Amino acid sequence: MIKPLVEGDEALVLGLGLYGVAVARALRSRGISVTVAEDRPTDLTATLAEELDVTLLAEPAVEALVEALARADAFVPSPGVPQQHGAFAAAVATGVPTISEFDMARWWDNRPIVAITGTDGKTTVTMLTVEMLQRSGVAAAAAGNNDLPLIEAIDDPQTAVFVVEASSFRLAHTQRFAPRAAAWLNFAPDHLDVHLDLTSYEDAKASIWADLPVGGLAVATLADPTVMKHVPTDRRVSTIGLTEGTSRVVGDELSIDDVPICRIDELPRHFDHDITNTLTAATLALELGATRTGVRDAIMSSEALPHRIQFVETIEGIDFYNDSKATVPHAVVTATGSFDSVILIAGGRNKGLDLRDMASRSPSVREVVAIGEAAPDIESAFGGLAPTVVAQDMRDAIRIAFRIADPGEVVLLSPGCASYDSYTSYVARGEDFIGLVAELAKDQRDGDNP
Template structure:
């Protein structure tokens, strides 16, 4: 691609890393951005990237026609004019994954799924590290894959593979690819549920005889996309190559861990640990490395994190749960619960929340989607709106009984009240601790 012109649509973290790598390889880079500021302009100038701000609709055909390839920023809506112009001009749209694999031949272990991607990615990386294999975690993280490949010291890359990146990948073929689950999500970006599903399925689209697919046997959508080529490893809570039996986790006939000894042992957490073990062992981890990482795994911040226990009530921060699917898993783990849910809906149908209504004593609905949350539980359990996190925690505490959990598991994005799910979860924790005054 040397001397070619490449068009970057959006100039955020990922495409800045893409731009740097393309410039280092002699390409001309044009970037567009609808929210450019002084800092972004300075970064573009430092990289030698031609930054075009806020292109008009009529500008896209010419921008695309002059490019060898188009690289969209992760999360660019499928309806964006740049993608339509690229299709009309026959200009290929590629992802950072495509470029990274073109430039580096080291193994990639990729993890996708509606929920659990970050957990499985980080745990699999820990298992590999404990086995003496140097890895970098990349992808849908703070480090794009095109940036991670600049590290000459690592043996492999463990990649959190979002639909945003997979959906635009043309030739990405990971050495190991795990698909954890499927449920509606990101319909504010993908044109339809079918399109979102197709983006996830792209993980295995190019599977070959030297690739390994890690398949969640408990998810029928995932199973229906099992590739017909290459090695297949299955996992599940009852059946699979990696499974649960007799109070323990197993890799075929090898015991990985007794559940009673694990720090995280709810059903969805056990499923994630089985998936991570399958990914890591397919990537070369040994049993002792897997066991060591499992024994010390404490979970992720903002994912069913116990904030406090007071007056016989447990308070959990599950702010990372931004889909109904994730909320349902959390409620099943914590029931009976008083649920704090809502925020900015990502174009999803929230009615599946009613599936766990029997485990919810009461609902406190927050944010822009408060009325949608209330409708989801109408006739199933009491629901009340709150106009702030302080009010939400107070109302939830009033409704909780001894033995209950107060569970912040929003099922929505955070961007109505907060800058991130982490900020939302941190605020929830501060409010809880202030309310109980540091009492045990």
């Protein structure tokens, strides 16, 4: 275990984005010297570094990183920096420990943390857990893999519980993380452009349970064999399932430890993953002090987050759904499995993943419209399984899908790929889809053929 950084120590921070700024500010406020290495500086980078009172290394060569690490007591890489980056090898060579904001938050704050990881569903479960706690009178805040890094969140003295969305990027850099309760939702290949390999990605996820305190709770999805093989044997465990587990469906009710919390028809949406996400959030919230009344109130008032199997519009009996957040095959399988017959719009920028899995495990897909850089990969993946058409852009894809679909079917944007070939984010991609579906609906009302 590494020693906490104290006044007079020095740290090298890699990256000056949202995370890097929060980390640098926290370190400087405690009298710790900071050098920031930024591979892609902008016109504002130098000004920001000056405001933070840190030393800036702009586009540093490996030699400069080695020199900075030789003076440093810790190395703090930003989430998403590929593990192949030269700074990681330099840190190992110089014997400097790699840490994350989770380590620093543990050093400087002792309020309880509940943590959520998984390939899919982290944000949904995080936000629902926060809402359940808040409606129970517990001052809870979401932090981590969102717009509020945990190291910044601990500055608020009013927060009683931190609900942390724990990405593999943060977990992989953490020496010790000890949440009061931690859930691992699912596991599927992802981020192989960042992690060294699938094993290192799995190890990062599994580390969420590595340092659970005595009395801590591990929450695990029973149907996921990768998750279950890492369940700790010396800590309390709650399992989540549809028909089995300590949190499951009994009759027409969601039940935790055989105590009902709500009926299925009271959920805002009833897909299988909605049920398991709700059970997970409720299990975590109850562990951290939520009341069953607060949990139920949060469920009754909750809404599905945007860009996650989001209903958009019905046009001539065809339902359009936006699942732009689905940037990996595993998420596409979840989405297509929620419907009987789907015209799938998929593609974008492949993250180095094998797309054949989403094709072989999506029997409800009748036809596919491929988009973006990965269109040839999509064609290849669905070859022999579903006819595939390549579209020029999102507008073209929507109109092709509309012509193919029959009333009662679903046109589903669930790309299975990142958005960066054509958009700045999955949000921008989803908003474009929503706007273009609205345009199609107007054209249909006006009598214009797509």
